Amino acid sequence: xxxxxxxxxxxxxxxxxxxxxxxxxxxxxxxxxxxxxxxxxxxxxxxxxxxxxxxxxxxxxxxxxxxxxxxxxxxxxxxxxxxxxxxxxxxxxxxxxxxxxxxxxxxxxxxxxx
Amino acid sequence: xxxxxxxxxxxxxxxxxxxxxxxxxxxxxxxxxxxxxxxxxxxxxxxxxxxxxxxxxxxxxxxxxxxxxxxxxxxxxxxxxxxxxxxxxxxxxxxxxxxxxxxxxxxxxxxxxxxxx
Numbered sequence: 001x002x003x004x005x006x007x008x009x010x011x012x013x014x015x016x017x018x019x020x021x022x023x024x025x026x027x028x029x030x031x032x033x034x035x036x037x038x039x040x041x042x043x044x045x046x047x048x049x050x051x052x053x054x055x056x057x058x059x060x061x062x063x064x065x066x067x068x069x070x071x072x073x074x075x076x077x078x079x080x081x082x083x084x085x086x087x088x089x090x091x092x093x094x095x096x097x098x099x100x101x102x103x104x105x106x107x108x109x110x111x112x113x114x
Numbered sequence: 115x116x117x118x119x120x121x122x123x124x125x126x127x128x129x130x131x132x133x134x135x136x137x138x139x140x141x142x143x144x145x146x147x148x149x150x151x152x153x154x155x156x157x158x159x160x161x162x163x164x165x166x167x168x169x170x171x172x173x174x175x176x177x178x179x180x181x182x183x184x185x186x187x188x189x190x191x192x193x194x195x196x197x198x199x200x201x202x203x204x205x206x207x208x209x210x211x212x213x214x215x216x217x218x219x220x221x222x223x224x225x226x227x228x229x230x231x
Contacts, residue, residue, distance in 0.1 A: 043152075047222075101163055104158045106157050
């Protein structure tokens, strides 16, 4: 069974608008972590934001925020005020327990239009 | 801080040859390193997890005799693709973690693009 599901293969957003990238996950662990990474065409993986399963508040990092809905098992990434440089592949990932491996979703390609 | 380098950044080799890819943590001690493979427009697939001084743990379906992983020191892990074939052409990415620093974050290298002719 898919542990991490990203249902949007590709998304377009107008520059300066906000965009939400969807991510749902499946785990029976009580302790887990959710991550979002950005991968531009150069291939490097850029860490964006982290949400722990016990964190009560949604994580925020600058223009990035994570909409964490634990009961729905969703961890959507919201990018505010999109910029052309945000065009990239975005991956949602999950770590089950502490210190364990990451499992990645299929990714969403985001294109920001001017 | 927390920089991970990979060498080479790209390599082209002939079918049947072996290729070694290095992954180094430059400013921290990596107790655990991970190796991923990524085909074009696909996700990262974990190949193996290596802890310093012990044998790597391979994911199901990954041939351990073909993808040799050595984690001989706290700052260096190597992936050797033995007898490479065109189907091994891919983007290989390593990541490193220091449990003394964070349970959460893995620091990724810039990746190595392997093309087997």
